[in-house]
Amino acid sequence: MIRHPTLEVLIADHHRGITLSLRCRKQALGQLRPTGSEGLRATASEFSAFVTRNLFGHFRAEEEILFPLVTKSNPEHTTLIQSLVTDHEKIRRGIERLASDRNLGKLLFDLADLLEQHIRREERELFPLVIGCLAGKQGEKVKEKIAQLAGLK
Secondary structure (H helix, E strand, O other), X not given: OOOOXXXXXXXXXXXXXXXXXXXXXXXXXXXXXXXXXXHHHXXXXXXXXXXXXXXXXXXXXXXXXXXXXXXXXXXXXXXXHHHHHHHHHHHHHHHHHOOOOOOHHHHHHHHHHHHHHHHHHHHHHHHHHHHHHOOOOHHHHHHHHHHHHOOOO
């Protein structure tokens, strides 16, 4: 896993996101108590709250700071960036759908799986590119902008 001080806020969100994604998938498979609709609703609510509180600002920071930084320095990676933006949109739409009880187990499982795969792709592919773009004091400036957009300042 990539560790860089500029990305520490995003990395912390990623760690919590992966942990929650695992719990959501287990809940959707009936492996956690309470099982059934009660457990699904509670876990879906927790997932929705986490994404809304933590990841909407996180996504904005990536879309407004990191993605343009990488695209400008590495235009050959626009497909990666487009794919990550598409994932963000799928997660946003999925959160809206979690409020309904229709097929909640499958929706929760699929959203949690998407979030984990998305996080792993960012850690393996995006973050090394971002780190390669940072020079000198630029890292501190990027870190401050991320904190502002992620709602930490």
